[in-house]
Amino acid sequence: MQEQRYLVAARKYRPQLFRELVAQEHVTETLKNALRLNRLGHAYLFSGPRGVGKTTAARLLAKAINCQTPLEEREDHAEPCRRCEACVAFEEGRSLNVFEIDAASNNKVEDVRELRETVRVPPQGARKKVYIIDEVHMLSNAAFNALLKTLEEPPPHALFIFATTEPHKVLPTILSRCQRFDFRRIPVEAIVARLREICVAEGVEADDESLMLLARKGDGALRDALSAFDQAVSLCGTTLRYAELAQALGVVDLDLYFAVTDHVREGNGAGMLAVVEQVVRSGYDLQEFAIGLAEHLRNLLVARTMPDLSLIEAGEATRRRYAEAAQAFEEADLLRLLGLVADLESRLKSSAQPRLQLELTLLRMASLPHAVDLRRALDMLERLAKTSPSRPDSDAPPPTRPAPGPAVRSTPAASKPPRPEVAPESRPHTASETTSLFGPPALERLKRNRPEGSGGQAALAPVEEATDVLVAESPAELLAALQERWPEFVRRVAQIRRHVGMVLEDTRPESIEGTTLWVYVRDPAYARLLQNQEKFLLQQLHAFMEEAQQLTALRFRAPEPEDEAPAQAAPPAPEPEDPTLVLERLRRTSPVVQKLIDQFGCELYWGNGQ
Numbered sequence: 329m330q331e332q333r334y335l336v337a338a339r340k341y342r343p344q345l346f347r348e349l350v351a352q353e354h355v356t357e358t359l360k361n362a363l364r365l366n367r368l369g370h371a372y373l374f375s376g377p378r379g380v381g382k383t384t385a386a387r388l389l390a391k392a393i394n395c396q397t398p399l400e401e402r403e404d405h406a407e408p409c410r411r412c413e414a415c416v417a418f419e420e421g422r423s424l425n426v427f428e429i430d431a432a433s434n435n436k437v438e439d440v441r442e443l444r445e446t447v448r449v450p451p452q453g454a455r456k457k458v459y460i461i462d463e464v465h466m467l468s469n470a471a472f473n474a475l476l477k478t479l480e481e482p483p484p485h486a487l488f489i490f491a492t493t494e495p496h497k498v499l500p501t502i503l504s505r506c507q508r509f510d511f512r513r514i515p516v517e518a519i520v521a522r523l524r525e526i527c528v529a530e531g532v533e534a535d536d537e538s539l540m541l542l543a544r545k546g547d548g549a550l551r552d553a554l555s556a557f558d559q560a561v562s563l564c565g566t567t568l569r570y571a572e573l574a575q576a577l578g579v580v581d582l583d584l585y586f587a588v589t590d591h592v593r594e595g596n597g598a599g600m601l602a603v604v605e606q607v608v609r610s611g612y613d614l615q616e617f618a619i620g621l622a623e624h625l626r627n628l629l630v631a632r633t634m635p636d637l638s639l640i641e642a643g644e645a646t647r648r649r650y651a652e653a654a655q656a657f658e659e660a661d662l663l664r665l666l667g668l669v670a671d672l673e674s675r676l677k678s679s680a681q682p683r684l685q686l687e688l689t690l691l692r693m694a695s696l697p698h699a700v701d702l703r704r705a706l707d708m709l710e711r712l713a714k715t716s717p718s719r720p721d722s723d724a725p726p727p728t729r730p731a732p733g734p735a736v737r738s739t740p741a742a743s744k745p746p747r748p749e750v751a752p753e754s755r756p757h758t759a760s761e762t763t764s765l766f767g768p769p770a771l772e773r774l775k776r777n778r779p780e781g782s783g784g785q786a787a788l789a790p791v792e793e794a795t796d797v798l799v800a801e802s803p804a805e806l807l808a809a810l811q812e813r814w815p816e817f818v819r820r821v822a823q824i825r826r827h828v829g830m831v832l833e834d835t836r837p838e839s840i841e842g843t844t845l846w847v848y849v850r851d852p853a854y855a856r857l858l859q860n861q862e863k864f865l866l867q868q869l870h871a872f873m874e875e876a877q878q879l880t881a882l883r884f885r886a887p888e889p890e891d892e893a894p895a896q897a898a899p900p901a902p903e904p905e906d907p908t909l910v911l912e913r914l915r916r917t918s919p920v921v922q923k924l925i926d927q928f929g930c931e932l933y934w935g936n937g938q
């Protein structure tokens with residue numbers, strides 16, 4: 329009895345009756361009927377994902393066939409009695425008439441030949457000789473063909489049950505000789521219900537969220553959920569509490585995911601980096617974190633769009649939490665967040681710096697609201713494109729004036745027409761954010777808050793090497809020196825703040841007025857971005873070049889966009905162009921938009937409101 333306690337749950341609670349097999353009623357009912365009507369086939373194929381009960385069902389069938397109790401005396405007129413000599417022998421593993429073969433390790437033609445020899449010998453004191461061949465798709469072709477011979481002329485006392493996770497790899501000639509049953513993934517609720525029964529039997533106390541967690545870990549396979557249960561009991565004892573359990577099993581705590589979406593709502597990039605720090609420190613697998621995050625966003629999406637919360641695989645309390653949190657998001661926001669996370673999953677697989685990838689994605693998520701501002705940027709670009717003489721896409725129709733027309737619209741959330749420039753302020757913005765085209769320079773703000781070196785990247789201290797002196801006495805000389813060494817300066821800035829360096833590439837020092845250095849920037853959007861970095865850039869410049877220390881201010885100047893044309897001069901508003909075409913053309917033809925997309929992870933997005 330003592331050793332019974334140490335049996336793993338998956339074995340201890342392996343179903344002994346058809347009715348105990350979870351969530352495969354479509355299979356068990358058919359098998360029971362075949363037993364009652366004595367219409368058994370001679371070969372069955374059980375296919376389906378791992379851990380859902382294929383082998384267990386095969387054993388149940390073997391036991392029920394050879395059970396010596398007459399059908400009419402059995403439960404449901406079909407279940408094995410579990411008392412007769414055959415049933416007892418089977419459950420104790422001493423049955424001489426049931427053979428289990430793992431095709432993964434016995435896949436050679438000799439193994440099948442041996443089987444064919446023994447098949448001829450009639451069973452001893454039983455109805456049938458049952459051969460259960462697990463992972464049958466692993467058999468070699470020669471072995472398959474040998475098996476086929478047996479299946480073509482099976483002795484009447486033989487019954488074959490094949491199990492496979494990959495039925496498409498089984499030869500069609502074999503498939504055609506089998507009755508096939510497809511086993512299903514087990515729904516989470518069914519696994520939870522089974523776990524609850526086992527908890528009662530084992531004297532384990534567990535909250536709903538814990539059971540959900542174990543069930544989700546099983547991912548549709550009861551066997552895996554039961555292994556997780558064993559692990560949980562050995563780690564946490566007989567009282568399972570969600571937080572403790574999540575930690576013990578290395579499952580990312582839901583709180584962390586809710587923290588991520590809170591930070592998205594608040595545009596809090598620093599909070600995002602803190603989340604990454606915690607994920608790394610807790611030793612979570614980043615890929616797993618990303619998968620969990622996608623699941624979290626999907627749950628929010630369900631909560632936002634569906635009245636029925638049962639599609640969220642979580643306990644009641646968590647479902648309510650999702651319903652509440654989802655109110656802060658628009659469906660479109662959630663879809664875009666999901667898109668970012670889907671990209672992240674694939675990039676994590678190939679990246680040498682997975683942590684950096686995770687950070688970048690979370691930062692992008694935190695700056696998501698600024699997509700609204702991007703539309704303003706597109707507006708400006710549109711106007712620029714109109715004035716630019718060298719439009720590469722000259723055969724395309726001229727871009728329409730965005731102003732009252734549909735080229736740039738506010739989101740449905742705001743519904744504050746008619747001026748698209750009035751960005752919908754559905755989210756909190758600080759004063760400084762509203763002055764910047766791109767909102768807060770999230771990356772920069774974050775990097776300042778980030779502990780030095782924690783990112784393993786870009787933590788180079790400002791270098792002190794620039795001592796070759798070109799004594800600049802007049803502003804003209806200083807300007808010339810700056811112009812000459814500007815590319816070098818840009819590279820150095822890029823080492824410290826990559827994104828700033830990238831934006832700086834397209835610039836050149838233009839003039840010095842008093843102690844102010846004017847820098848020419850090709851694009852107004854970049855000018856504002858750089859202006860926000862003035863303090864940092866000035867500091868870098870001072871360190872870079874001694875003579876530059878006389879400079880006290882940096883001004884970034886871009887060519888003025890076309891002056892507001894007088895209203896009456898505008899031609900009658902043309903037919904609104906298909907917005908997606910406008911966006912697509914911008915993507916193709918505007919280097920600025922391309923850069924925004926490539927470097928900042930911006931997306932082109934079209935609000936569908938009126």
Ligand SMILES: [Zn+2]
Binds near residue numbers: 394395410411412413
């Ligand atoms: Zn029996």
